Amino acid sequence: MNIRPLGDRVVIKKIEAEETTKSGIVLPEAAKEKPQEAEVVAVGLGGIVDGKEVRIEVKVGDRVLFSKYGGNEVKIDGVEYTILRQDDILAVIEK
Amino acid sequence: MNIRPLGDRVVIKKIEAEETTKSGIVLPEAAKEKPQEAEVVAVGLGGIVDGKEVRIEVKVGDRVLFSKYGGNEVKIDGVEYTILRQDDILAVIEK
Amino acid sequence: MNIRPLGDRVVIKKIEAEETTKSGIVLPEAAKEKPQEAEVVAVGLGGIVDGKEVRIEVKVGDRVLFSKYGGNEVKIDGVEYTILRQDDILAVIEK
Amino acid sequence: MNIRPLGDRVVIKKIEAEETTKSGIVLPEAAKEKPQEAEVVAVGLGGIVDGKEVRIEVKVGDRVLFSKYGGNEVKIDGVEYTILRQDDILAVIEK
Amino acid sequence: MNIRPLGDRVVIKKIEAEETTKSGIVLPEAAKEKPQEAEVVAVGLGGIVDGKEVRIEVKVGDRVLFSKYGGNEVKIDGVEYTILRQDDILAVIEK
Amino acid sequence: MNIRPLGDRVVIKKIEAEETTKSGIVLPEAAKEKPQEAEVVAVGLGGIVDGKEVRIEVKVGDRVLFSKYGGNEVKIDGVEYTILRQDDILAVIEK
Amino acid sequence: MNIRPLGDRVVIKKIEAEETTKSGIVLPEAAKEKPQEAEVVAVGLGGIVDGKEVRIEVKVGDRVLFSKYGGNEVKIDGVEYTILRQDDILAVIEK
Incomplete structure (x- = not known):
């Protein structure tokens, strides 16, 4: 991945419905068209972002x-x- | 439970009306379709979330x-x- | 009372119009349908709530x-x- | 007065138009129906209110x-x- | 003047168009009905107002x-x- | 200039289109009616304004x-x- | 470049679709009319901007x-x- 997100931003890659089923996560009907599960591929540095401290809690993968x-x-x-x-x-x- | 909520988030499981009655809590008419009682199944770490300190006051169970x-x-x-x-x-x- | 409100929340029990009259408090016409007097039955811990300090000024009773x-x-x-x-x-x- | 307002709140008693005239204050036409002059009858403690410091500048009377x-x-x-x-x-x- | 404004408030007396012309200030057409020039007649104490520090930069006159x-x-x-x-x-x- | 702007305010004098062209700056079509280039003629003191620190980065001229x-x-x-x-x-x- | 952006501002020059393709970045259909890729040509000083600390994370180029x-x-x-x-x-x- 050649993208470095700024501040408290994170880059994710959505996981399609088939993979989702394998991991045991199934989303309710209303949300089916737009899956909500994803894999983190890049994270920002956090720290002071717009004057507020942000601690990054997710990591690549x-x-x-x-x-x-x-x-x-x-x-x-x-x-x-x-x-x-x-x-x-x-x-x-x-x- | 294999989900870890981020920051000040909490994962809860709604308790159905029958169980609610057993614990003595009954919700008013207007709220009956959507119960408001639940059990905590996972809690975030709290701490500094979006630049503000959050203290977690609930625990699993x-x-x-x-x-x-x-x-x-x-x-x-x-x-x-x-x-x-x-x-x-x-x-x-x-x- | 078996309810512990979180943070800066307070649990109150409304006092009906009859009792209100006894204590000498009468609400103006516009507010009559929905009395505004109540008794405190449980209070939260206050402290740091959503990043701001909250001091609890009311007590049970x-x-x-x-x-x-x-x-x-x-x-x-x-x-x-x-x-x-x-x-x-x-x-x-x-x- | 048996009311103690919370935090940065103040209890006031409106002064009717007749009294207002005596003190030399007259309100402009547009505001006549709803007088804006009053006497302070009770004040809150101020201090930390909702995470912000409030200094009380008015007193009873x-x-x-x-x-x-x-x-x-x-x-x-x-x-x-x-x-x-x-x-x-x-x-x-x-x- | 017998009015003391609270906090970061200031009491001003508008200066009419004729006087405005004398001081060399003329307001653009769109603003003519409501003059924007005034004289300060009373200022609040400033300091901590609603949790934020306010420094008073104007004075009477x-x-x-x-x-x-x-x-x-x-x-x-x-x-x-x-x-x-x-x-x-x-x-x-x-x- | 006999105007002192308050706090983080700045007084500017717009530069007309002809002058703008000379300095090499040309504004896009949509903005042509209302030029966006100007010269600073007075600056406020900055410092603490409405509880937030403001650092003045521009100067007269x-x-x-x-x-x-x-x-x-x-x-x-x-x-x-x-x-x-x-x-x-x-x-x-x-x- | 003879422009110095103030505070947390940045001056960028958009990169047209052809160049974008070369770098391997392709934008989704909905965004095609208005490309989102650009090169940084000037950055502000950051520091205290409007009372909040801003750390500049991008550089010219x-x-x-x-x-x-x-x-x-x-x-x-x-x-x-x-x-x-x-x-x-x-x-x-x-x-």
Whole structure:
């Protein structure tokens, strides 16, 4: 990955429904069109961001559940990613 | 439970109306369709979240009353959970 | 009372119009349908709540006037209570 | 007065138009229906309120001009009072 | 002047168009109906106001330009004044 | 200039299109009616303004680009000026 | 470049679609009309901006992805630039 997100931002790659089923996570009906599970591929430095201290709690490789209303989508080398603030990540799915 | 909520977030499992009656808590008419009682199944680390200090006051196993307008719903291994900020939890029902 | 409100929240029990008259407090016409006087039945710990220091100024047994637009209503063992933030309490009626 | 307002709140008693004229204060036309002059009858403790330091600048007996859009009205022993935040008081009329 | 404004508030007396012309200040067409020049007649103590430090930069007698959308108007002994926050004052016209 | 802006405010004099062309700055079509280039003619003291520290980064004589949606316009001795907060200044054009 | 952006602002020059393809970054359909990739040409000093500490994380020459809803466009010596706050920059594309 050649992208370094700024501040409290995180780059994630959405995990499609098939993979989601394998990990045992199934999303409720209303959310099916837009999956909420993803893998972290890059994290910002955190620290002082806009005058507030932000502690980064996720790391590259983490599986996360994220709020589908946050973030910007970009395509890099043909793969779609989402850049969002860490606060839009709800939880880490521990293995 | 294999989910670790971030920051000041808490994962809860709603308690259905039948169980609610047993513990002596009955919700008023207007709120009946969407129960507000739940059990805490996972809690975030708290600490500095978005530049503000958050102290976690609930623990796994606590019975709580929560504001029905907060939180995101997810289904894990066939069970529905709600991930919400601790501030959306109104009170702990002490046993 | 088996409910412990979180942070700066307080649990109150509304006092009906008849009792209100006895204590000498009468509410103006516009507010008559929804009495604003209540008794405190449980208080949160205060301290650091959402990054701000909150000092609890009310105690169990206090008679209070509260803003009728704040709070959530719950019924416990057949009795209705309101859970609200201390900031929605306007004043303590001293005896 | 048997009411102790919380935090940065103040209890005031409005002064009717007749008295207002005596003190030499006359309000402009647009504000005539709702007088803005009052006497302070009780003050909160100030200090740390909702995480911010508030210094109380008014005292019982002060004549004040207040913003007519703030505050809650209550009737105690047949007398109407207004409970408002000190910040809704514009100025003290010094004698 | 027998009015002491609270906190970061200032009492000003508007200067009519004729006087304005004398001091060399002329306001653009759109603002003509509501003059923006005034003289300071009383200032609050500043200090800690609503948890934030406010430093008073104007003094009684200063000629100021103020934002016409801020402030409350009152009439004292037949004279109209405006009570506004210091932040609604744009600049001091130095003599 | 006989105007001293308060706090983080700055007084600027807009530079007309002809002069703008000379300095090599040309604004895009959409902004042509309302030029965004100006010269600083007076600056506030900065310091603590409304509880936040503000550091003044511009000085009298600086050429600046400013956001056309901020500020108040005044005419002094027949010349039009704009009083705006420093934060509405986007950049200094260095010579 | 003869422009020094104030505070936490950054001046960027958008990179057209052709160049974007070369670097391997392709934006999704919805964003095609308004490219989001750019090169940093000037950065502000950061430090205390509007009372909050801002740490500048980008430098002149960086390739960045930025939020297309932030910033002001200006044309200097015939070239179009965008002045935006660093927080509107999502990520740096590392070479």
